[in-house]
Amino acid sequence: MRNLLQGFKNIIKRILQAIKRRMKKIGIGWAFIIPALFFITLFVIIPIFYSMFLVTQSCRGIVCESNFTGNIDKLMGDVQFRQVFKNTFIFFIVQVPIMLTLALIFAVILNNPKLRFRGVFRTAIFLPAVTSLVAYSVLFKMMLAPEGIMNTAISFIGISPIGWLTDPFWQRVTIIIALLWRWTGYNMIFYLSGLQNIDKEMFEAAEMDGANKRQTFFKITIPQLKPIILFTAVMSTIGTLQLFDEPFNIIRGSGTTASTMTLSQYIYNLSFVYIPNFGYAAVISYVIMIIAALLTIIQFRIMREEK
Amino acid sequence: MRKPNKIVKIIKLSFTYMFLSIVSFICVFPFYWMLAGGTSTSNEVSSGNISIGSNLVENYRILVEQSDYLRAFGNSAFVAILTTILALFISSLAAYGFEIFKSKRKSKVYGVLLLTMMVPFAALMIPLYKVVIYLELSNKLISVVLPAVATVFLIFFFKQSFIKFPREIIQSARIDGANEFRIFRSIVFPAMKPTYAAAAILTFTASWNNFLWPLITLSSNELQTLPLKISILSSSYTPHYGVILLSIVIATLPSIIVFFSLQKYFVAGLTGAVK
Numbered sequence: 131m132r133n134l135l136q137g138f139k140n141i142i143k144r145i146l147q148a149i150k151r152r153m154k155k156i157g158i159g160w161a162f163i164i165p166a167l168f169f170i171t172l173f174v175i176i177p178i179f180y181s182m183f184l185v186t187q188s189c190r191g192i193v194c195e196s197n198f199t200g201n202i203d204k205l206m207g208d209v210q211f212r213q214v215f216k217n218t219f220i221f222f223i224v225q226v227p228i229m230l231t232l233a234l235i236f237a238v239i240l241n242n243p244k245l246r247f248r249g250v251f252r253t254a255i256f257l258p259a260v261t262s263l264v265a266y267s268v269l270f271k272m273m274l275a276p277e278g279i280m281n282t283a284i285s286f287i288g289i290s291p292i293g294w295l296t297d298p299f300w301q302r303v304t305i306i307i308a309l310l311w312r313w314t315g316y317n318m319i320f321y322l323s324g325l326q327n328i329d330k331e332m333f334e335a336a337e338m339d340g341a342n343k344r345q346t347f348f349k350i351t352i353p354q355l356k357p358i359i360l361f362t363a364v365m366s367t368i369g370t371l372q373l374f375d376e377p378f379n380i381i382r383g384s385g386t387t388a389s390t391m392t393l394s395q396y397i398y399n400l401s402f403v404y405i406p407n408f409g410y411a412a413v414i415s416y417v418i419m420i421i422a423a424l425l426t427i428i429q430f431r432i433m434r435e436e437k
Numbered sequence: 438m439r440k441p442n443k444i445v446k447i448i449k450l451s452f453t454y455m456f457l458s459i460v461s462f463i464c465v466f467p468f469y470w471m472l473a474g475g476t477s478t479s480n481e482v483s484s485g486n487i488s489i490g491s492n493l494v495e496n497y498r499i500l501v502e503q504s505d506y507l508r509a510f511g512n513s514a515f516v517a518i519l520t521t522i523l524a525l526f527i528s529s530l531a532a533y534g535f536e537i538f539k540s541k542r543k544s545k546v547y548g549v550l551l552l553t554m555m556v557p558f559a560a561l562m563i564p565l566y567k568v569v570i571y572l573e574l575s576n577k578l579i580s581v582v583l584p585a586v587a588t589v590f591l592i593f594f595f596k597q598s599f600i601k602f603p604r605e606i607i608q609s610a611r612i613d614g615a616n617e618f619r620i621f622r623s624i625v626f627p628a629m630k631p632t633y634a635a636a637a638i639l640t641f642t643a644s645w646n647n648f649l650w651p652l653i654t655l656s657s658n659e660l661q662t663l664p665l666k667i668s669i670l671s672s673s674y675t676p677h678y679g680v681i682l683l684s685i686v687i688a689t690l691p692s693i694i695v696f697f698s699l700q701k702y703f704v705a706g707l708t709g710a711v712k
Contacts, residue, residue, distance in 0.1 A: 159535075162530045162538070162617075163534035163546075165531070166587040169587035170553070170589065173568065174553050174556075178553065180564040239453060251461055255464050260693055262645065262663075264646070264668050269467055269470075269471055271671060279470060371559070372558060374649050375648045375649065382668075397562070398649070398653075401563055408563050411563050412563050412564065418557055418559050
């Protein structure tokens with residue numbers, strides 16, 4: 131027994147020595163990195179490789195079979211996929227430009243040092259960004275309910291109640307309004323910080339040359355802010371493609387979800403609501419990844435060409 | 438040059454203030470409405486009443502007794518605090534390793550990590566779920582913590598700030614015979630506290646507000662975090678408006694407190710020390 135213990139001790143000692151020797155050889159720097167690398171490998175790298183295998187599978191529950199071409203055929207003829215793709219694209223194409231334009235306008239107005247109460251306005255407009263996505267979704271759901279405060283308010287100016295949560299068209303409007311409320315101030319902060327970094331002398335020089343406000347805006351402000359506009363555009367694009375919390379929580383329990391269901395919701399439904407088909411869900415995941423990459427490349431191109 | 442008329446200027450200015458006031462009102466009103474509703478009865482909320490009510494205590498009693506809200510609050514706090522501590526520790530260590538002990542091979546590894554940042558979470562969640570099931574972590578609170586403890590974004594964030602750290606200090610500590618981990622703990626860490634504070638805010642709020650991943654991996658009622666609890670409360674067939682709004686108020690309070698107490702750092706940090 132004692133010999134056995136002694137043996138174990140010796141083995142552990144040797145292993146530790148080997149590790150120490152090896153550490154010296156490859157450098158102590160790796161010791162700092164290895165814990166993070168371990169977790170990232172486990173929870174990011176392995177899933178990425180695993181998804182490459184998943185897309186070749188067609189599943190019913192836990193029973194899977196290899197059928198990659200079947201998955202692609204299914205994607206091509208999938209009516210519901212076409213619908214959720216269209217929904218996600220509408221949210222992206224309507225909401226992102228409105229939001230970024232508004233954010234830029236607010237930032238330019240608030241950047242005027244002569245303006246009073248700037249801090250108050252800035253805080254007020256940014257405040258929605260501190261709410262959690264679920265919390266503000268539920269809040270909007272209640273404000274826009276059939277007998278909610280919004281319908282009460284518009285009845286005062288003689289508009290009849292609107293089916294914010296039930297009518298397919300207005301459901302989309304609701305999601306877009308909610309997204310604008312939550313994210314405009316957030317993006318405004320990035321533009322404000324960008325504006326602070328523009329050299330004041332440029333504006334002064336423009337004023338001396340007799341440029342009006344509009345010319346200054348398009349000839350100085352926009353070009354100078356270009357990197358930040360690109361950054362916010364890419365972030366918003368990836369965010370919108372992954373939209374889940376808002377449509378899930380706002381429209382939940384209000385009848386039809388066909389006009390607001392997003393790609394992420396479809397993946398969730400394919401995996402956990404319908405008969406689970408992880409293989410096909412992974413195919414839809416790849417669609418999101420490819421679109422995100424394409425849109426990012428396009429945005430980079432547009433920005434470069436305008437230079 | 439043409440001098441603008443003074444009256445025109447005043448009219449323009451008042452339009453600006455009016456515009457900003459309306460926008461601010463739209464942004465702030467839902468917060469007020471949530472407070473008013475959280476202190477009112479269900480009937481008062483649905484009848485369009487927008488004054489602060491007197492039903493706060495009763496709403497709180499119902500919320501705590503009927504929905505196990507405090508347990509959800511505890512779960513969220515546990516997850517968010519543990520995630521923040523582990524994430525700051527592991528990610529800052531890695532960033533330090535990448536920045537201070539630069540080598541060709543490390544730069545390559547870092548490049549690969551940056552590439553993975555481009556993969557949206559929606560594309561990862563299904564294979565990630567499979568991994569979590571394989572490790573027998575599903576339906577445990579730790580399954581929400583572990584995937585968030587080493588994020589490429591945080592490593593990037595810390596690495597950017599380590600770039601500015603003066604190397605001479607590290608070098609002289611080495612000459613004095615301190616070992617590398619000691620240098621990190623007693624010299625680098627104390628000097629980087631503002632960076633750690635900013636990273637802590639980002640990580641804590643992201644974890645506190647996370648919805649989709651806990652929705653996938655936590656299936657037991659007693660493991661629900663706050664966002665899951667609120668989502669379920671709001672979708673019940675007989676929603677109790679006052680109670681739901683109070684649950685939102687309580688869930689939002691930590692973020693608002695953090696924001697207002699650190700607003701100075703936050704805005705100054707983002708806008709680059711504005712006078």
